[in-house]
Amino acid sequence: MADKKILIIDDDPDIIEPMKVVLESRGYKIETAMDSKKGLEKADSFRPNLIILDVMMETNQAGFEAARVLKQSDLHKNTPIIMLTAVKEKTGINFKDAAGDEAWLPVDDFCDKPLKPDQLLDKVSRFIG
Secondary structure (H helix, E strand, O other), rough: OOOOEEEOOOOHHHHHHHHHHHHHHOEEEEEOOOHHHHHHHHHHHOOEEEEEEEOOOOOOOHHHHHHHHHHHOOOOOOOEEEEEEEEHHHOOOOHHHHOOOOOOOOOOOOEEEEHHHHHHHHHHHHHHH
């Protein structure tokens, strides 16, 4: 699985580190970025097989904007994106039904934080094995 690469873009180290430990223990190669700008740069250089993306980082909609940029890019348009966020808890708005809308929320899955390790592994396995 060393050839399976995952980029985690999230501004919360308390979320990133446990995910990183779980995924690396299963042989995935992990890179991280603490904001959407660095995340977009790392996506281009790291060329991940999967991206796990937060919504609220440097702005309340940074993740939404990053997802649109990624899916409009020839390099990343086919890269699955799992949006993992606490936006529902903080805003009361459930975006899960909008996942997959190519114009508004072009992500492949939308999950609420926190995600248990077995749930994370199931989601990742569904997209990249």
